[in-house]
Amino acid sequence: MADKPTTVKITIDGQELEVPPGTLVIRAAEQLGTIVPRFCDHRLLAPLGACRQCLVEVAGQRKPLTACTTTVTDGMEVKTQVTSEVARAGQEGNLELLLINHPLDCPMCDKGGECPLQDQTLAHGPGETRFVETKRHYQKPIKISETVLLDRERCVLCARCTRFSSEIAGDPFIELFERGALEQVAIYEDEPYESHYSGNVVQICPVGALTSPSYRFQARPFDLSSADGVCNHCAAGCNLRIDARRGMVTRQLARDNDDVNEAWNCDRGRYGFAYAQSPNRVLIPHLSEDGKLRTASWSEALRRAADGIRAAKGKGVGVLVGGHLTDQDAYALQKLARVALGTNNVDARSWSEDEEGAAAAASVAGRGPEDGMPTYRDLEAARAVVVVDLDPHEESPILWLRLRKAAMRRGVPVVAVGSRPGRLAEFATVVATRPGGQAEALGRLGRGDGDAGKLLTEGDGEVIVLAGWRGGATGGLAAAARLAAALGGRFAWVPRRAGDRGALDAGARPGLLPGGRPVGDAAARGELAEAWGAELPDGPGLDGPAMVAAAAAGELGVLVLAGVDLHRDHGPRELAAQALERAFVIAVDHEVNDTTSQADVLLPGVVHAETEGTFTDWEGRVQATHRAVPVGGAAQEIWDLAAQLAARLGTDLGFAGPGLAAAELERFRKRPPGAAAVPEPAPPAVPEPAPPAVPEPAPPVHGAPTGRVAAGEDGGESLSTPPSSGAGEPENDGLELVTYPLLLDAASMLARAADLNRETPGAFVELHPDDAGRLGLADGASAEVDFGEERTARLPVRVAPTVAPGCAFVPANQPDLALGALLGPSPALRVKVTAVEEAAA
Amino acid sequence: MTEQVKVLTSRWGDNRAHEIDRYGELDGYASLDAAFGKAPEDLVQLVKDAGLRGRGGAGFPTGMKWGFLAKGTGKPTYLVVNADESEPGTFKDMELLERDPHALVEGVIVSSYAIGCRNAFIYLRGECGWPGRRLQGAIDAAYDKGLLGRDIKGSGFDLDVVLHRGAGAYICGEETALLSSLEGQRGQPKLRPPFPAVEGLYRAPTTVNNVETVATVPWIIRKGVDWFRSMGSEKSPGPKLFSVSGDVVNPGNFEFPLGVPAREVIMGAAGGMRDGKELKAWTPGGSSTPMLTADHLDTPMDFEGIQGAGSLLGTAAVMVFSEDVCMVRACLNFTEFYAHESCGKCTPCREGTDWMRKILGRLESGQGQPDDMDTLKDICDSIFGRSFCALGDGATSPIVSALKFFRDEFDEHVSGGGCPFPGARVTVGAH
Ligand SMILES: Cc1cc2nc3c(=O)[nH]c(=O)nc-3n(C[C@H](O)[C@H](O)[C@H](O)COP(=O)(O)O)c2cc1C
Ligand code: SF4
Ligand code: SF4
């Protein structure tokens, strides 16, 4: 059989071109720069042919055809509106019909100025209407959800929104109802439209029918200034367009990048920007005086910081790097630690990792797609994808979308291993494990056991293993890397926060220098010492939790907190409070919170829209984010602050001007070719029985994360002392706690994101149906969760098969229960869940 | 004179034909043995050779359609019988199901055998309770007699038949909308390709055939190609049911060979005009086919003949309008139907039918404007050949043809400030 032709020749408006067979005429015309008008067509949605706006003339056809549904054939002659009277008249006629019932409230419509309907009407619409009848009227607007309003009068019924929901996001709650002229977009009466991706429907609505409450009536598109950004909320790496007006971000849109987020982003990334205007925003340096913060000049604040460091340095310094900083910030902070402070006590982790897990994460440091890291696109072409200890729908939503596409459209088998795969279960084969059981389960998969094992070991192509950050403490991360190696596949580490991967690359780890160079490797140390013109410390540093424990024990004199809320990220609160109390604390942050209000020096840092820098996504892809608004108040870039602080200590970090930190990071981000992949030496882990190497005596609250926290001390939390019954049922021997933050939580970066906060679920406990049945708990019931040591919470019960049997899931950081602050970042404990008798009315 | 024929109507005079025993006495199910004695592909060839064309409106050659069914897909092949009969003026399928339901069951069995279908579906218009009960009774009886189910008559052929009632939408007669509706989806037409023959019901190869089409197949199997071709014309052979309604003395279904002149159907079989009125207009194939006039009465009623006269044979539903009928009101009546039945998917049909309904309403109530007729024509131009499916095209037929033949009447509605037919009534249309 002859090979299929790889291209076909067609002419459009007399111009010849060659395109792959199967190309839609509307796409082919775009290649010539001819935009055939369209409403329902969207390049990432299946062709529909509903709006009929894209009529073109095709030689040999009696009727005009819709360019968005017609695929090219060899020799096809197409005439668009540019050369065809038929096409032009057809489009004009259709436009007239689209306008007859349109309210023409352009002057007060958000879309005015960037509306395809308005643009086309202006270009070749009828100047006057012939429609003298009464227009359709609907109540305007109606609420589709907290984030989406619908104005049905403006809707052109293109079904982009409903197709996005069903084809891309798989959230079926928005649909077309009724028929004929009464056809309309609607939601089920008693089922709210809930989607992490709802903002995308607002963005792709070709008219102003769908709007978001936060942007409604805020601006005209032509008053906006835009910058290309990269999202700072998670490690998915979504490209953004940040739109600002009068120095304030008014909205964020997903920016097309087919390698990464295609054309989508999640609601957290889209709407989570208003925290810059939070009343808690810090815009001026502050100093602690008589136990209170007072404002100060930059020079005074920096002087105090330097003095404090000099005074307490003898007891040791630790630098904690936040998870949402740019790569350059992390690079500057680790250089500050190593060059100016002479310590390897620098870490961007708030969680503990075992030695092997740390080594697995370290194995990806400095590596990106160009070095063979698996990419989003690779997922679609894989033989199979294994997802370990990760709930991408909550933790990396755009990764979830791509996995869904790989599974549903390309038929790629997805295997989810862990205690709570969440909505992966909709298309993945789930291997449910209790915390700590992942390594064994992955081992079995690698041997080809069971249906899931066969998916991985049989057939052609490559297996990609994605492991989440939570596996660092459960053995899942290391086992995932081993599985990838055993199958000859590829491994990637999927951290939660946008800055996590860049911080790893930049060397914000006690055992790693930039580019994954081991601190223990003398040659690597020498290379950087020469470049930096300084001696580098060679002793092992403390990891994040160890630094906090040491500070709480009075064993660390100074803590530099850059975008780190100790109370939330390094609980339990008692421990955090002690660390803040005992150490000299320099906080670099954009807000006053429980942690920064306790700082000795508080230096205002920029927020996302005010920064220039790069973020590195889970693929290791480095993407630039640009400044969209002027820097607020007296805030400064964090890399710059690090350099200024170093200068006060008499050290020149070498990035006097913008771009220098970035240039230096790029020089060292990659490991030198041929360098051995030496695993990161194990940092001294805190909950381990062996005491940390540096602070000698074990700190008093060293038993954290199960440290002693008095129950009910936090007024704001729904915690209470359990009734001292002590009569636990014998069969209720406890469940293993699984906890991590959901996408929508009490994050400070969601402050003032009013629409989102209304969608944030409160705390709950989720149980597997088997356990729920055993414990006599139904969905919606109320239960008492006993975390031990007199810490309890009364929570609503959700029953779902997506949590592993034997486990109880409680989200980490909800407005009504800050579990992380209560228990610490990666608690391994058994909890007791008991039904609460509803008081009889 | 063309004689009426008795093929599909041959058992209609017997008021017990719906009972399976009686049906058997009337040669019922006789085609099964003949069919099972042949290879399925030979049956497909037989239907091709006979030249049977679909009776659902489009007249597509049935054997050719069966030949398009994708083979070797690893998926089942489905026969779906279109019993949605909703085209205004059309009532042939329903009478057939009432009087002779086993004729359809028999057709389903031999057609399924021919195309290799093991599960057939009948999609019945939701409002049609009585024919539905008759049909369900016939299906149940066929199961009891071993004519449906496993190993039918020892042939080794298995067939299950499911009767599904629609929810009352004209658009669900369009085959892709029908299949969506059958799957439990919203009843809106879908893009073709993929054609149902490749990806139809549950994305498996599917043929959608009209009730009358399927009921005709057993006759071809029993009586052969030559017999079938002895009726009708070269391109439009065989017998055909004509539903005649409106201002005639004797409305009803009549069976003629295709190609019968319209005059013999209207003036002959249907008894001519009621009360001695003049014939003003008639539709050859339901409201979706452009109206013709008395000048066209000698047109042969087959696919080619009617097309030659500028209309379409459609479902061969002949609606007859006398001189008393106001054409504006007739158009309004039809257009209300289309505006109500438009599925809403595409702009031209959704917006255009609604706009035309409003304009016609104004004309009829005396609010017309001189340029309304031009606007109507323009709207029809924007719909015809541009809408997603043929419903939109059909909606323009009454208006375009009425404007062509009766433009004066429209103008009078404007100049006279309203309808000049005080007693005008619209007698046609099942809706
Ligand atoms: C709006 C619309 C309504 C239709 N309604 C019917 C119907 O009620 N019955 C029918 O058999 N075909 C109907 N059709 C035609 C079907 O789409 C299809 O062509 C037919 O069922 C094929 O059967 P046949 O080949 O036996 O004619 C309709 C088509 C359109 C566009
Ligand atoms: S709301 Fe917008 S996207 Fe949805 S159908 Fe209407 S016009 Fe299209
Ligand atoms: S022409 Fe368009 S709106 Fe009308 S029924 Fe067909 S698809 Fe629906």
Ligand code: FES
């Ligand atoms: S863009 Fe082609 S029909 Fe809508």
